[in-house]
Amino acid sequence: MSEELSFEIGDDYPEFRRDVRALCETFPATYWRNLEAQPPSGSYPTDFVAALTGAGYLAALIPEEYGGWGLPVRAGAVILESIHRSGCTAGPCHAQMYTMGTLLRHGSEEQKREFLPKIASGELRLQAFAVTEPTTGSDTTQLKTRARRTDAGYVVSGQKVWISRAAHSDLMLLLARTTPADQVKRRTDGVSVFLVDMREARNNGMEIKPIDAMINHNTTEIFFDDVPLPAASLIGSEGRGFRYILDGMNAERCLVSAEAIGNGRFFIDKATAHVRSRIAYGRALGQSQAVQNALVDAHVKLEAADLMVRRANAMFDAGLPCGAEANMGKYCSGEAVWACAEACFMAFGEDALNVESDVERKWRDSRLSRNAPVSPNMILNFIGQHVLGLPRSY
Amino acid sequence: MNGSLPRMAIAAARHADICDTVRRICERYPATYWRACEDAPTACRYPEAFIAELEAAGIMGALVPEAYAGVGLPLAAAASIATTIHETGCNAAAFVSQCLLTALLVRHGNPALKTRLLPQLAAGAARLQTLALTEEGVGDEVARMTMTATDIDGETVLCGRKSRACLAASTDHMVVLARSDAEAGTSLYLVEGGRSPRQEIRIHPLKEMNNDGAASLVFDRYRPGADALIGQAGTGEAHLDDMIAVHRILAAACAVGDGRFFSRRGVAYANERTVFGNPIGKYQGIQFPLAKAHVELESASLSMAKAATLYDGGVEAAEAALVARHLAVEAAWAMADAAFTTHGGFAFAREYDIERKWRDVRAMRVAATPFRNDLARIGESALGLPRSY
Numbered sequence: 001m002s003e004e005l006s007f008e009i010g011d012d013y014p015e016f017r018r019d020v021r022a023l024c025e026t027f028p029a030t031y032w033r034n035l036e037a038q039p040p041s042g043s044y045p046t047d048f049v050a051a052l053t054g055a056g057y058l059a060a061l062i063p064e065e066y067g068g069w070g071l072p073v074r075a076g077a078v079i080l081e082s083i084h085r086s087g088c089t090a091g092p093c094h095a096q097m098y099t100m101g102t103l104l105r106h107g108s109e110e111q112k113r114e115f116l117p118k119i120a121s122g123e124l125r126l127q128a129f130a131v132t133e134p135t136t137g138s139d140t141t142q143l144k145t146r147a148r149r150t151d152a153g154y155v156v157s158g159q160k161v162w163i164s165r166a167a168h169s170d171l172m173l174l175l176a177r178t179t180p181a182d183q184v185k186r187r188t189d190g191v192s193v194f195l196v197d198m199r200e201a202r203n204n205g206m207e208i209k210p211i212d213a214m215i216n217h218n219t220t221e222i223f224f225d226d227v228p229l230p231a232a233s234l235i236g237s238e239g240r241g242f243r244y245i246l247d248g249m250n251a252e253r254c255l256v257s258a259e260a261i262g263n264g265r266f267f268i269d270k271a272t273a274h275v276r277s278r279i280a281y282g283r284a285l286g287q288s289q290a291v292q293n294a295l296v297d298a299h300v301k302l303e304a305a306d307l308m309v310r311r312a313n314a315m316f317d318a319g320l321p322c323g324a325e326a327n328m329g330k331y332c333s334g335e336a337v338w339a340c341a342e343a344c345f346m347a348f349g350e351d352a353l354n355v356e357s358d359v360e361r362k363w364r365d366s367r368l369s370r371n372a373p374v375s376p377n378m379i380l381n382f383i384g385q386h387v388l389g390l391p392r393s394y
Numbered sequence: 395m396n397g398s399l400p401r402m403a404i405a406a407a408r409h410a411d412i413c414d415t416v417r418r419i420c421e422r423y424p425a426t427y428w429r430a431c432e433d434a435p436t437a438c439r440y441p442e443a444f445i446a447e448l449e450a451a452g453i454m455g456a457l458v459p460e461a462y463a464g465v466g467l468p469l470a471a472a473a474s475i476a477t478t479i480h481e482t483g484c485n486a487a488a489f490v491s492q493c494l495l496t497a498l499l500v501r502h503g504n505p506a507l508k509t510r511l512l513p514q515l516a517a518g519a520a521r522l523q524t525l526a527l528t529e530e531g532v533g534d535e536v537a538r539m540t541m542t543a544t545d546i547d548g549e550t551v552l553c554g555r556k557s558r559a560c561l562a563a564s565t566d567h568m569v570v571l572a573r574s575d576a577e578a579g580t581s582l583y584l585v586e587g588g589r590s591p592r593q594e595i596r597i598h599p600l601k602e603m604n605n606d607g608a609a610s611l612v613f614d615r616y617r618p619g620a621d622a623l624i625g626q627a628g629t630g631e632a633h634l635d636d637m638i639a640v641h642r643i644l645a646a647a648c649a650v651g652d653g654r655f656f657s658r659r660g661v662a663y664a665n666e667r668t669v670f671g672n673p674i675g676k677y678q679g680i681q682f683p684l685a686k687a688h689v690e691l692e693s694a695s696l697s698m699a700k701a702a703t704l705y706d707g708g709v710e711a712a713e714a715a716l717v718a719r720h721l722a723v724e725a726a727w728a729m730a731d732a733a734f735t736t737h738g739g740f741a742f743a744r745e746y747d748i749e750r751k752w753r754d755v756r757a758m759r760v761a762a763t764p765f766r767n768d769l770a771r772i773g774e775s776a777l778g779l780p781r782s783y
Contacts, residue, residue, distance in 0.1 A: 137738060139669045162739045213742045214749035281535055281783045288783055290769070349533065349760050350558055353608070355601035364603070364753075371739060377679040394670050394677050 007314035009307075013078040016057075020079055023051055024086035029358045032089065032216075036361065040210035044168045044218050049093045052083075053122035058096045063104070066112060067120035072317040073251055077258035077309065084262025085269070087358065089365060091217050092127070092165060094259065098252040099129045099173050102193060106236035106244045111195065115171065127165040128172035128198070130222060131245065134161045138378050140175075141187040141242065145224060147176040147194065153231035154178070154194070156206075156224040162372075164219040166208050172196045175245055178238050193241035194233045201227050215364050252373055253326040254316050257309040260333035260369040264302040266362060267337070267344035271295055275347050291347050298339035305332035324387050331379045334369040341366040402703040409474040412453070412467070416475050419447045420482035425747040428485065428605075432750065436599045440564040440607055445488050449518025454489060457496040462512035469497075469640060470702035473647035480651025481658075483747060485754070487606060488561055490644040491523040495569050497640045498582075502625035502633045507584060510621070511567065524568035524587060526559040526611055527634075536571070536580055536631045541613065543572035543581055550622070552583065552613045561607040563588040563597050570613070571630050579628030583618045592616075604757045639705050642715035642768070645758065646698040649722035652755050653691040653729040659748065660684050660733030663740075674736065683732035690725035697721050713776050720768040723759050730755045 011017055027048045035043050052058050061076050062068025069075075076097045083090040100119060103111065103126070118124040136142040145158025156176055166172060172195075179190030202208070205225040213219055236244055272295060275286030286292050312329040315322035341363045345352045352359040370376055384390045423444045431439050448454050456472045458464025472493045479486035496515055499508060499522070514520035532538045541554030552572055562568060565587035574581045588597045588609070594616035600608045625633040661684060664675030674680045698721075701714035730752045734741040741748040773779045 132739070135668075137667075137669045212744040214744065214753075215742060217742075219742075278531070280533065290767070290782075345756070346760065350528070352760060353602045353604060353606075353757055355603065360603040367734075368742070370735070371742070375735075375738060377677070377735075380679060393679075394672075 005314055005318055005320070007074070007310045009310070013075055016075065016078050017082045019055075020057065020082035021086050023055060024083055024088040026051070027088050029087055032087070033355060033358070033361065036216045040167070040212075040218070043216050044165070045089075045092050046168075048088065049125075050122065052090075052093060058093055058122070059120035061097050062100060062116055062120045066104075066116035068116070072313075073254050074310070074313040074317055076255055077313050080255055081258040081262035081265075084259045085265040086262075087266055087362070090259055091365070092168070093125075094255060095127045095129050095165065095252075096125070097255055098248055099126055101251050102173055102244050102248045103195065103235065105247065106193070107195070111232070111235065115195070119171075124170040125165075125168065126171040126173070127169035128163055130160040130163045130166070130172055130174045130196075132160065132162045134159060134221075138375055140245075141191070142181070143175065143177060143191065145174075145176040146180075147174075147178050147192060147229065149178070150228070152228065153233065154229045156194075156227045156229060158224050160222040160224075162211070162219055163208075163222050164217050166198070166218075166220045166222055167210065168218060170198055172198055173235075175241055178241075184239075188242040190239050191241045192238045193235040193244050194229055195235055196229060196233060201229075204228055215368060217368070249373070250312075250316055250322055250326040253330040254309065254313050254322075256369075256373060257305075257312070257326075257329045257333040260337040260366070261302065261306050261309055263362060263366050263369070264298070264305070264333070264337040264340040267340035267359075267366075268295065268299055268302065270359065271340075271344035271347040285347065291343075294339075294343040294346060298336065298343040301332070301336035301339050305329070305336035308332045324383065327374070327379045327382055330374060331376055331383075334376060337366050337369045400703060400707050400709060402700055409467075409471040412471060413474050413478045415451055416448075416453060416478045417482060419444070419451060419453075420479055420484045422447070423484055425483055425750075428483070428750065429744060429747070432605045436601075437563065439605050440561065441485065441488070442564075444484065445521075446518075448489060452516070452518065454492055454518050454521075455496070455516035456489075457493050457500065458512050458516040459500060462508060462516060464512065464516035468702075468706040469493075469643060470699070470706050473643055473698060473702050476644055476647035477651040477654070480648045481654040482651075483655055483751065485605075486648055486651070488521070488523050488564075490648060491525065491561060492521065493644055494637060494641050495522045495525060498569065498633065498637050499584075499624065501636065502582070503584075504621055504623070506621040507624070511584070520567065521565045521587065521589065522567045522569075523561045523565040524559050526556040526562065526568050526570040526585070528557050528559075529555060530557040530610075532557075539571070539573060539580065541570070541572045543574045543583060545574075549617050549620075550583070552585070552616045552618060554613055556611040556613075558600065558608050559611050560609075562609040562611055563599060564607055565589060569624065570618075571634065574627050580630040581627045582624040582630040582633055584622045584624060585613075585616065585618050604753055606757065639701065639711040639715040642719040643698060643701050643705060643711070646694065646701070646715070646718040646722035649719070649726040649755070649758060650691065650695045650698055652751060652758075653687070653694070653722070653726040655751060656726070656729040656733040656748075656755075657684070657688060657691065660729065660736045663733075664736050680736055683735065684729070687725060687729035687732045690721070690728055694718065694721035694725040713772070716768045716772050717776070720772070723755070726755045727759055 057079050059068035060071045064070040080090045119126050133143050147154040147156045174194045174196050178192040184190035205227040207223040209221045211219050278285040309329040312325040348359050351357050385392050455464045456467045459466040476486040529539050544551050566589050568585050568587045570583050570585045594614050596612040598610045602608050665673050667674050697718040701711050701718040705711035737748050740746050
């Protein structure tokens, strides 16, 4: 690790924190509650995503030459943290920040010129990232979706699951096997990344089914029945897709961790306000140690996680290897936000169950921080094996 | 061996017959039924068909004494029924609430009220499933409650609001705690419920995370009638507190059932799902949280059986019941979360039915009324520590 590398410890990017909050205030809790009550086709926060896009935030990480702001990942993290702290959620659009990176780092100049400016302007949405499959889960190299070469390009068959926002995205990054697993030397070889034009694919054998889930994450299953893709949709070299996806995953972990930090702040803000004003048995609820200590414990965990996330962000932005740090930041922020969510839930008591308290909705949302985009068990496996040098345990 | 000490069975197998009946009914109400209830319009979320079957089988009148045409089952049997219902993935909230209020009525109701109502409960012809206690901004802190029972020309008149009464729109009768004007104390009244709406009681369903039928109530000069007072005037809080063992034992029973539901589902999925060449249950990261929760659940189950045994033996059981509920709810939560983690992303998919029950267990952890937090009571009464709130 570079000894000169440092990061700010206060409210970095204060203008983003202020302006994002102001934007978010125009999308109050009623907006999000109302979306949850809609059927899948109407549950996407179209106006919110349009407002973020219009203000330029979703293009913050796209280089200026392609129409964005050319800012580091840390700036994106602050934007996402601020969105979540305000009570809004960036889940419906955050993928644009990190999936774009795969295109940026590994796409051809032609692909970048064609797509990045349109993504930056909001003309096209790149919100979907199709990796996971029903039977392979975290074991990514075992994926079964096949892309076979044809004269015109490729034909894709297979199935993906937990593909969020697919029904609301114009473009999707797809990971598919181009060489059968038994014909490659390493498990990580033979898979490729494609940039799929969703409108074309939907007319040619791709079917998207919404998944009825506990949270409004617009998530879907996707079925590919011999869907043709043009040769030009391949990103980078055929067979090297796993590596391309991996470096995007560190960016994703840095950004999603910042959302967890934002949610944690939301819970602490909300709970402390509540327990200061709610009187029980002759004193403020917050004077009870059971309530106060749980909130303090959660706050301490959140402060520590914030530092871990900032360190990972700084290392990513400095171009240093940061797999361990991004994973640890993800783990700490997931556990910390859950402690905050639980402490807030407890502080509200039965009132937490009421939809209008917004506690239950954010609490449900936050459970995802302990599942996605990587399972905490997989993070522990990674740290155990690659940081502590223990034998592989799975 | 000292023959005078109470004894308990090592497993709650004594009520096998009735539990088999309950289990057969539950099997006809699979997860799709409960999800459909959740998705129905607010007014139609009560598990009507399920409860009707329990009524027809005489289950809903479990605690009505034989003297009132009931079967007079011990509390341990009611607890086994609740556990069975939750173990299968069904929900016993209406059953448990009716048992608690039946026990209250049996112990403190006046003869006229008992004669009028208990045979109906035994026959499954009436529902007594709502306790209207908490008030807005006050919760279950009785001293600050403002709902009043005023004597006007010799008739009791109820006025005020209750913030969160479960199943109010689906029950025929409820029990309401109100402040009587004669004394500083509170009294319990039997009140006509919301299944047949009336002008003097307005019911506003609350939108909540769980399908618990919670509603806020507004009483506008409701006259409950001459025999509606339960127990003594002015001592309503004490009468409710007197039922603490029943409340906590039945809550523990539901939690034990939930724990077993999650144990079964978590273990089945861990054995069936293969990733990295093994069933995921082979990995200690998955297996040990399930095993730890199992140990906690076993101890909770024994604690619950102990409290029920004491209660049915006529021994003071409040303290044992508080311990049992705390252990059971925490063990159920540990198992629920372990099963949730085991299912990975699929836990979020409603189709798997993990998330619904997981939300239910979480709700159970905040709903400790009546009265007050279990730990605060255990600290004070069992450990002799100063009152902490």
